[in-house]
Amino acid sequence: MRFAATVDGAAHVIEVSGRAGCFRVVIGDRVWEVDAHLSSQGIVSLLVDGASWVAEVQEEDGLFVVDVRGETYRVAVEEETRHLIRTRGGDAAGPAGDVVKAPMPGKVTQVVVAAGDRVAVGDPLLVIEAMKMENELRARTAGLVREVRVAAGQAVNPGDVLLVLEGPDKGAA
Amino acid sequence: VRVIRACRGLGLATVAVYSEADRGALHVLMADEAYPIGPPEPARSYLDLDRIIGAAKAAGADAIHPGYGFLSENPRLAEACLAAGLVFVGPPAPAMRAMSDKTAARRVAMSLGVPVVPGTAAPVADDVEAARVAREVGYPVMVKAAMGGGGRGMRLVTRESELPAALRLARSEAGAAFADSSIYVERYIPEPRHIEIQVLADAHGGIVHLGERECSIQRRHQKLIEEAPSPFVDPAMRARMGEAACAVAAAAGYVNAGTVEFLVDRERNFYFLEMNTRLQVEHPVTEMVTGIDLVREQLRIADGEPLGYGQDDVTVRGAAVECRINAEDPFGGWMPSAGTITGLRMPGGPWVRNDSGVYEGYTIPRFYDTLLAKLVVWGVDRDTAIDRMLGALEEYKVVGVRTTIPVLQRVLAHAEFRAGRLSTALLEAILPAIAAAEGRQREVAMIAAVLAAHERAGRVALVPPPASDAWRRGARRGWPGSAR
Numbered sequence: 156m157r158f159a160a161t162v163d164g165a166a167h168v169i170e171v172s173g174r175a176g177c178f179r180v181v182i183g184d185r186v187w188e189v190d191a192h193l194s195s196q197g198i199v200s201l202l203v204d205g206a207s208w209v210a211e212v213q214e215e216d217g218l219f220v221v222d223v224r225g226e227t228y229r230v231a232v233e234e235e236t237r238h239l240i241r242t243r244g245g246d247a248a249g250p251a252g253d254v255v256k257a258p259m260p261g262k263v264t265q266v267v268v269a270a271g272d273r274v275a276v277g278d279p280l281l282v283i284e285a286m287k288m289e290n291e292l293r294a295r296t297a298g299l300v301r302e303v304r305v306a307a308g309q310a311v312n313p314g315d316v317l318l319v320l321e322g323p324d325k326g327a328a
Numbered sequence: 329v330r331v332i333r334a335c336r337g338l339g340l341a342t343v344a345v346y347s348e349a350d351r352g353a354l355h356v357l358m359a360d361e362a363y364p365i366g367p368p369e370p371a372r373s374y375l376d377l378d379r380i381i382g383a384a385k386a387a388g389a390d391a392i393h394p395g396y397g398f399l400s401e402n403p404r405l406a407e408a409c410l411a412a413g414l415v416f417v418g419p420p421a422p423a424m425r426a427m428s429d430k431t432a433a434r435r436v437a438m439s440l441g442v443p444v445v446p447g448t449a450a451p452v453a454d455d456v457e458a459a460r461v462a463r464e465v466g467y468p469v470m471v472k473a474a475m476g477g478g479g480r481g482m483r484l485v486t487r488e489s490e491l492p493a494a495l496r497l498a499r500s501e502a503g504a505a506f507a508d509s510s511i512y513v514e515r516y517i518p519e520p521r522h523i524e525i526q527v528l529a530d531a532h533g534g535i536v537h538l539g540e541r542e543c544s545i546q547r548r549h550q551k552l553i554e555e556a557p558s559p560f561v562d563p564a565m566r567a568r569m570g571e572a573a574c575a576v577a578a579a580a581g582y583v584n585a586g587t588v589e590f591l592v593d594r595e596r597n598f599y600f601l602e603m604n605t606r607l608q609v610e611h612p613v614t615e616m617v618t619g620i621d622l623v624r625e626q627l628r629i630a631d632g633e634p635l636g637y638g639q640d641d642v643t644v645r646g647a648a649v650e651c652r653i654n655a656e657d658p659f660g661g662w663m664p665s666a667g668t669i670t671g672l673r674m675p676g677g678p679w680v681r682n683d684s685g686v687y688e689g690y691t692i693p694r695f696y697d698t699l700l701a702k703l704v705v706w707g708v709d710r711d712t713a714i715d716r717m718l719g720a721l722e723e724y725k726v727v728g729v730r731t732t733i734p735v736l737q738r739v740l741a742h743a744e745f746r747a748g749r750l751s752t753a754l755l756e757a758i759l760p761a762i763a764a765a766e767g768r769q770r771e772v773a774m775i776a777a778v779l780a781a782h783e784r785a786g787r788v789a790l791v792p793p794p795a796s797d798a799w800r801r802g803a804r805r806g807w808p809g810s811a812r
Contacts (some may be wrong), residue, residue, distance in 0.1 A: 209725065228773035
C-alpha cells in the first residue's frame with residue numbers, strides 16, 4: 156500500500172507492505188524493517204531495524220501529530236492515489252476548469268454524470284479505481300457537462316481527458 | 329493530592345471538596361470522603377467561602393488545608409475557619425493580610441532594611457502620580473497589581489507615552505483577577521532572576537529558612553522550571569537572603585510555611601518582591617534537597633507543635649529540578665489544550681517524583697489551570713539532576729492533549745540553561761530557536777504516522793482486538809523469548 160506523507164511542506168511517497176510484527180516500509184530508496192506495537196492508546200512502540208522508539212501519535216484536524224524523542228511532527232497522510240488526485244486534479248481544474256483529466260492510471264468504474272447535466276462544486280463526476288482503491292473525482296467548478304469521453308470499465312492513463320465541463324456557469328447556484 | 333498523601337502519612341483522614349467539573353479528579357478519588365460544593369465556575373464553588381466552610385462542618389472536619397490555588401492566600405478563609413472553630417492550615421489572617429497587599433509588604437521589608445526594587449511604597453493614586461514615580465525611578469518601569477500574583481496585572485513600560493495604556497490594562501486585569509484594581513510602579517530590572525526563600529515558622533517563635541529555589545524559567549510570568557539550590561547563589565548570599573526572609577516573616581507575625589520572593593540582578597543584588605502566604609507549587613524541590621516534608625510540617629505547625637529544629641539543623645544536599653507538565657501547546661502560543669488524556673505513561677526510577685493530578689481516560693476540565701503534573705528529580709549535583717530529568721521527560725508520554733514536555737526537554741538541553749545562566753527573559757529569548765524541530769526523527773515520525781494511517785484504513789491492526797480470552801492469555805506459563 157502506498158501513501159503520501161506530507162511533513163514540513165514536503166511530500167514523501169511511502170510504501171507499506173507486510174503485516175503487524177514485520178512491516179516493510181520503503182521511503183524513497185530506503186527500506187526499513189519495522190515491528191509496530193500499539194502498546195497503549197496513541198502510544199506506539201516501533202522497532203525500526205532493531206532500534207526501539209516510542210512515538211505518541213494523535214490525530215488533530217486530520218493530521219497525525221507525532222511526538223518522538225522530544226520532537227513534534229505534523230504529518231498529513233493520505234493514500235498516494237488520493238494525494239495525486241488532490242494535487243494533480245487541482246492543476247487540471249484551473250480557471251478554465253472545463254477539462255477533467257485522469258490523475259493516475261486506473262480503470263473507470265462508474266460515470267456519475269451524463270452530458271447535459273448541471274453540476275455544482277463538489278458534485279461527484281466519476282470514479283476511478285486505482286491501486287485497489289476507488290477514487291471519486293469531484294467537480295472543482297460549477298457548470299454544465301458538455302461531453303463525457305469515457306465509459307465505465309475503460310482503462311485510463313494519467314492526463315487522459317475524461318469529461319469536459321462548460322466553463323463556470325453564473326446561472327448555477 | 330499532595331495534601332492527602334501527607335495526611336495519610338500522619339494517619340489523618342481526608343475530606344475533599346469538588347466542583348461539578350471535578351467529579352473525576354484525582355483528589356476526589358483519593359480522599360476518604362468527598363463532597364460537591366457547586367458548579368464548575370470557581371466563583372460558585374472553590375472560591376465560595378460559605379460552601380467550603382459548610383462542607384467542612386458537615387463532614388465533621390477539624391482543619392482545612394487550602395492547597396495552593398483559589399482561596400489559599402485569602403485571609404477571609406483563615407478568619408472564617410477561626411470563626412467556625414476549624415484549624416486553618418496556614419498563616420494567621422493578619423499575617424496574610426499584611427503580606428497580601430504588595431505595597432504594604434514592601435513597607436515592611438523597607439522598615440527592616442531589606443532591599444526592595446525602587447518604586448512606590450503605596451498604590452499610586454492616579455496616572456499623574458504614576459508618571460511622577462516612573463520618572464523618579466527611571467524608565468523602563470513595571471506596573472504591577474497591588475494584590476496581584478501569577479503575572480496577571482503586570483505591564484512593562486519602556487517610555488512615558490506607553491504609561492497610560494499600561495496603567496489602564498493593568499488596572500482592568502487586576503480588577504478582573506483580584507477584585508482590586510490598585511496598582512503600583514517600580515523600576516524594571518533587566519534579565520532578573522527569580523529566586524525565593526522557603527520559610528517555616530511555628531507558633532512558638534521558632535523560624536527557619538530552607539534555602540532558596542530558583543524559578544527563572546518562566547513564560548508570561550508563569551513558572552515552568554524550578555530548581556534548588558540556585559546555581560547563582562553561594563552560601564554567603566543564601567545566608568543573607570535567608571536572614572532577610574526570616575526577618576520579613578517574623579515582622580509580619582508569620583506562622584506556617586511561606587515563601588519570600590526576590591528579584592536578583594546580574595550583580596547578585598537581591599530585592600524583596602513579595603511574600604506568598606501559602607505552599608508553593610514548586611515546594612517539592614526544597615523537599616528533595618532538605619529531606620523535609622513541607623506539607624507534613626504545615627500540618628504539625630497548625631496542630632501547635634514546635635518545629636523541633638533550628639537553622640543549623642537544615643542542610644541542603646544535592647540538587648533538585650521540577651518541571652511543570654501543563655496541558656498547553658508550547659509552540660502554539662501556549663494555548664491551553666483541553667481534552668481527554670487517551671494515552672499516558674508516567675516516568676519512574678530512582679529519585680524521580682511525579683506529582684500528578686491526572687490519569688489515563690481523564691478529561692481536563694476547561695475551567696481551571698492547565699497543570700497536569702509536576703515532575704521532580706533529585707541528583708547529587710545539578711548536572712546529574714538535569715540529565716535525570718531529561719531521561720524522565722523522555723519516558724513521559726501523554727496522548728490526547730498537547731503538553732509542555734517538548735519545550736521542557738529543549739530548555740533543559742540548551743547550553744544557557746545547562747550553564748546556569750538563567751533569567752526570567754531566557755525562555756522567551758530562546759523559544760524561537762528551540763521551537764524549530766531539528767528534523768532528526770522525521771523518518772521515524774513518518775513511519776509512525778503512516779502505520780497509524782495504515783491501521784486506520786482498516787487493513788491491519790497493530791494489536792489484535794481485545795479478545796475474550798485476554799485473561800487466559802495473560803496467565804499463560806512463562807513469556808515467550810528470554811526474560812531480561
